[in-house]
Amino acid sequence: MKEIKNFNIKGKKAIIRVDFNVPLNDSFQVSDDTRIRAALPTINLILSKGGSVILMSHLGRPKSNEEAFSLKHIIPTLNALLGQEVQFANDCIGEEALKLASNLKPGQVLLLENLRYYKEEEKGDVDFAKKLASLADVYVNDAFGTAHRAHASTAVIAQFFPNDKMFGLLMEKEIEGIERVLNNNKKPVSAVIGGAKVSSKIGILENLLPKIDHLIIGGGMTFTFIKALGGKVGNSLVEDDFLPMAKEIMEKAKEQNVSILLPVDSVVADRFSEDASTKIVDTEDIPDGWMGLDIGPKAIENARKVLLQSKTILFNGPMGVFEMSAFEKGTKKVAEAICEATANGAFSLVGGGDSVAAINVFNMQERVSYVSTGGGAMLESLEGKILPGIQAILD
Ligand code: AMP
Numbered sequence: 001m002k003e004i005k006n007f008n009i010k011g012k013k014a015i016i017r018v019d020f021n022v023p024l025n026d027s028f029q030v031s032d033d034t035r036i037r038a039a040l041p042t043i044n045l046i047l048s049k050g051g052s053v054i055l056m057s058h059l060g061r062p063k064s065n066e067e068a069f070s071l072k073h074i075i076p077t078l079n080a081l082l083g084q085e086v087q088f089a090n091d092c093i094g095e096e097a098l099k100l101a102s103n104l105k106p107g108q109v110l111l112l113e114n115l116r117y118y119k120e121e122e123k124g125d126v127d128f129a130k131k132l133a134s135l136a137d138v139y140v141n142d143a144f145g146t147a148h149r150a151h152a153s154t155a156v157i158a159q160f161f162p163n164d165k166m167f168g169l170l171m172e173k174e175i176e177g178i179e180r181v182l183n184n185n186k187k188p189v190s191a192v193i194g195g196a197k198v199s200s201k202i203g204i205l206e207n208l209l210p211k212i213d214h215l216i217i218g219g220g221m222t223f224t225f226i227k228a229l230g231g232k233v234g235n236s237l238v239e240d241d242f243l244p245m246a247k248e249i250m251e252k253a254k255e256q257n258v259s260i261l262l263p264v265d266s267v268v269a270d271r272f273s274e275d276a277s278t279k280i281v282d283t284e285d286i287p288d289g290w291m292g293l294d295i296g297p298k299a300i301e302n303a304r305k306v307l308l309q310s311k312t313i314l315f316n317g318p319m320g321v322f323e324m325s326a327f328e329k330g331t332k333k334v335a336e337a338i339c340e341a342t343a344n345g346a347f348s349l350v351g352g353g354d355s356v357a358a359i360n361v362f363n364m365q366e367r368v369s370y371v372s373t374g375g376g377a378m379l380e381s382l383e384g385k386i387l388p389g390i391q392a393i394l395d
Helices: 034-048 071-082 095-102 119-123 126-133 156-160 169-182 202-211 222-228 240-255 297-308 329-343 355-361 375-382 388-394
Strands: 013-017 052-056 087-089 109-112 138-141 165-167 189-193 214-217 259-261 265-269 278-282 291-295 312-316 347-350
Touching: 013 034, 034 052, 034 071, 034 169, 071 087, 071 109, 087 095, 095 109, 119 126, 126 156, 138 156, 138 388, 156 388, 165 169, 165 388, 169 202, 169 312, 169 347, 169 375, 169 388, 189 202, 189 297, 202 214, 202 240, 202 375, 214 297, 222 240, 222 291, 240 259, 259 297, 265 297, 291 297, 291 329, 297 329, 312 329, 312 355, 312 375, 329 347, 329 355, 347 355
Parallel strands: 013 052, 013 138, 052 109, 087 109, 138 165, 189 214, 189 312, 214 259, 312 347
Antiparallel strands: 265 278, 265 291
16 A cells, blocks of 8 residues: 555645535634644645645535535635645536646645535546546545545545555544554553443444453443443433343453443433532432433542553543533543543544544643544444445555
């Protein structure tokens, strides 16, 4: 496989699939440029090596080619971040794009219009992918956020560059993060899994069990496990259909010598509200009419002890309803312990769910090893799937 750092790209045109699916405000200005900034290292690397860059992305979910979804809205932000004026093709394929691409000089950047103006993109249409491919000499995939989709620009296009396809730097980092948690991990390995529902985490739990030493469970999914163990969960969130599954996971964990840490205590509330009455109770004995919305102080301390001894940590899903300040403490303290463990040399990956939002709210991005840029793509990777966008480069 070719590596972008070693690839001789001088004088060549690289078409990069980026994820510029950014939020826009009412005046169509970029309101969060994180995804654009995440693509800069790859773009700048190619430009600095004497190549030229063609950027392609989707933006939102257009039905046809509505102006609201035009990538031209991001040009001012992109120009400012790159420190140069990018060219723009009003159509991602066709004569104008071909002409602009063929006239592109080393050091220049061309942005193509929204790929999803064509239905062929999401259908993975081969002819459409071929037209995109005809614009460039080299294909770079740096869009981890869409790597779990087998679309024309994320996977199908790769076949037209058998010897000139590679991952961008962002994609390399995401893959390395997953590798360091799942395959090349240093033991002990802890996975902190939270969030609302156990049903959405079954695939991850099953894939992780053979690879980890400790499973720290929090969030709404706690109560399905507690009920499966015969505990009283009051009005807490429970998925009754998944009680057998929760039991099975606990049995498998035992067989594989994985310790499961369920929160021994919880912050319970009399309603789902910021200003509800709250108290701390044993998680297996929640009174009727009360619901668990955060892990309690003993649970925090137990998780902290395990995390501080861990060499590899995955953080997927909050420990409580962290969006409400009354129930943010568990998530915040656990995140704090992950940051401390990281400072002591552990590798920590935050990804695949609302734990990314939590880390951003607590402003801890710089204190963990890596924060993933891909929600669904990270979830599927943690489930053990090889994503189409990654497979297409490896093939
Ligand atoms: P996920 O997308 O699965 O990571 O779930 C994240 C959501 O789970 C967040 O919006 C939290 O507010 C919610 N959540 C966390 N703990 C609980 C809980 N104990 N009860 C209900 N919802 C929760």
